[in-house]
Each structure stands twice: as structure tokens, then as C-alpha cells.
Amino acid sequence: xxxxxxxxxxxxxxxxxxxxxxxxxxxxxxxxxxxxxxxxxxxxxxxxxxxxxxxxxxxxxxxxxxxxxxxxxxxxxxxxxxxxxxxxxxxxxxxxxxxxxxxxxxxxxxxxxxxxxxxxxxxxxxxxxxxxxxxxxxxxxxxxxxxxxxxxxxxxxxxxxxxxxxxxxxxxxxxxxxxxxxxxxxxxxxxxxxxxxxxxxxxxxxxxxxxxxxxxxxxxxxxxxxxxxxxxxxxxxxxxxxxxxxxxxxxxxxxxxxxxxxxxxxxxxxxxxxxxxxxxxxxxxxxxxxxxxxxxxxxxxxxxxxxxxxxxxxxxxxxxxxxxxxxxxxxxxxxxxxxxxx
Ligand code: AKB
Numbered sequence: 419x420x421x422x423x424x425x426x427x428x429x430x431x432x433x434x435x436x437x438x439x440x441x442x443x444x445x446x447x448x449x450x451x452x453x454x455x456x457x458x459x460x461x462x463x464x465x466x467x468x469x470x471x472x473x474x475x476x477x478x479x480x481x482x483x484x485x486x487x488x489x490x491x492x493x494x495x496x497x498x499x500x501x502x503x504x505x506x507x508x509x510x511x512x513x514x515x516x517x518x519x520x521x522x523x524x525x526x527x528x529x530x531x532x533x534x535x536x537x538x539x540x541x542x543x544x545x546x547x548x549x550x551x552x553x554x555x556x557x558x559x560x561x562x563x564x565x566x567x568x569x570x571x572x573x574x575x576x577x578x579x580x581x582x583x584x585x586x587x588x589x590x591x592x593x594x595x596x597x598x599x600x601x602x603x604x605x606x607x608x609x610x611x612x613x614x615x616x617x618x619x620x621x622x623x624x625x626x627x628x629x630x631x632x633x634x635x636x637x638x639x640x641x642x643x644x645x646x647x648x649x650x651x652x653x654x655x656x657x658x659x660x661x662x663x664x665x666x667x668x669x670x671x672x673x674x675x676x677x678x679x680x681x682x683x684x685x686x687x688x689x690x691x692x693x694x695x696x697x698x699x700x701x702x703x704x705x706x707x708x709x710x711x712x713x714x715x716x717x718x719x720x721x722x723x724x725x726x727x728x729x730x731x732x733x734x735x736x737x738x739x740x741x742x743x744x745x746x747x748x749x750x751x752x753x754x755x756x757x758x759x760x
Contacts, residue, residue: 445514447471449618492535498542508549520620521581532584558582569718592676605676609650614748622713645688648719652682653736667730681721682734693742
């Protein structure tokens, strides 16, 4: 393993080293994990970024930026030690998670993957003296009692979903491992993430991706939340940039660790449809809210991300209209080639 240069945190406790050279990405076949793995391979070299997922037919082991891949059940502690030792891992980017809608269907699975998975990551970091663990959190940490507009970094966290419960617990675990064991653990609260490359799965914000595909394919979309539902969202290029910026940020500049709010744009489904209609005239949306409406209603509409901006320079680039133009250009091209879904 690379030399582990130990730092001291603000209380004088040892903090894991500063070298990022061999990275393990869990959940590498997921919506964010797949694109993050490719970008990390561009930056650190394909051979230095080990992709891992529960899936046995990985895309991230193929192509120009293909590289090492491990089938990994993150809830199994033994496999963590084995994979990290085998590949000399110093940095973990822990993306494997069960999202909000799937978590409500199977709360115990959400607990096992999200909490057992994270504690295994943190314990492996402690035992093997890894440099750093990044584990994303989510806007799902907030609950109905929080201010909905410009939701502050620090507020009461009382989520009403199991996904939210695991993410609050995950943030607290990261902070605990920083202060108790000197592990450099960090994380950011993702809003809904929109991408032209990989479809999301099992989230409440999935409508904001599906709508683009259906606009291109059918000119009509049946939306599972109301027209006036406003949630914070982010385009994938900003999500990847923000995640890597936080991963590489100087530990000593961070006042927060596992729980950074990051904002980008907020819009209602009605505003999203209007933005799409500028490119797809006549595009229609039918509203048929289901059980995911209650989840969306319990989350913030917009976020105060001043801590992320001040502590590690967070700054998004895309707004709703620039994202829509880029999404529709990419999806239309693929549709014309007969491979809209890749
Ligand atoms: C979900 O909808 O569950 C996720 C999230 C906001 O974390 N996209």
C-alpha cells in the first residue's frame, strides 16, 4: 500500500493519509457510479480504479476505459477486506445504495445495503488505514418539518423514509469516524441527478430523467408526481465534478464532513415540461401521482449550499434550460441511431 501520511484534525486526532492512488468504487454499475468510475479512470488511470457492484455482467469492465472489476456484496465485511487488500486500495468511493422508492418497498434491504455497507467501508478504512472514504448522502435526510425553501445545512433531520433514515445515520457515522478514529470520511447530499447516459433506478426523482426519454420516444409522459412538485435537481456533469472536487478537497479546509448540501437548480414538473416543449413542441404530460408523491412532498424545494461553496469551492454550471438542450441533443442523436436506451 502507498505510504499513509497521517494528518491531524482540528482536535489534534490523527486523520488518514492524503494519497489518492488506488480507488475502489462500489455501486459502479449504478446511475452515478458508472459515470464517476469513467471520470476517475480518466484522471487516475483505468488500472488504478477498481469498479465493483453486485452485478455479474459489468459495463465498467469493458471499453476504452474498462478496468478491474469485482463482484461485491457491500453488506459482507469479509469481501471488503479481501478486495481492498488484493488491489492495494487507499481510497473508497462508496456509491452502492438502495434509493428512496425501492427502500420503501423493502426497508430492511435498504438498511442492510446502506448501513451495513457503510459501516463495512468505515471499518475497513480503520483497519487497513485507508486514505479516505467518500459516501454520498441525499436530500432525503430532510423531513416534512424542515424549511422547504433554501433548506439550511444545519436543521432538524427527521426523514419519513427508510432511505432518509439510513442517510441521516450514514452522515452521523461518517462524522463519528472522523472524530473518534481519525478516518477521513466525507459526503455530500445529492439532489435528484439527471443524466443522458445511465437511467436511475428506484428513486423518487427518477421522473426528471424518464420525462426526457418519453418526450423523445412518444411525445407524451405520464408523471408519478403532481405538476407543481418542486425538487432540487442537478445535471450529471455537475454531480461528477462536485463529487470529485469534494473527494480531492484539502481535509483541513473542511468544517463539515459527511453532510454537505449541494444545490444546483430547482424546478417544478410543469417548468421542466415547458423547458422540454421549446425543443419538442406539443409535448404532453399527464399527471398520475402515486405513493412517491408523499416522499417528494417531504423533501426540500431548494437548498442553502453556502458551506460547500465556502469550504471546497462548489459551483455548478448547468441550469434547467442548458441541461434540457444538452439532454435532448444527446438523446435525439441516440434515438435516430436506434439506440435510445444505449
Ligand atoms: C431518490 O430519489 O431516492 C434519489 C435521491 C434524491 O437521493 N435520487
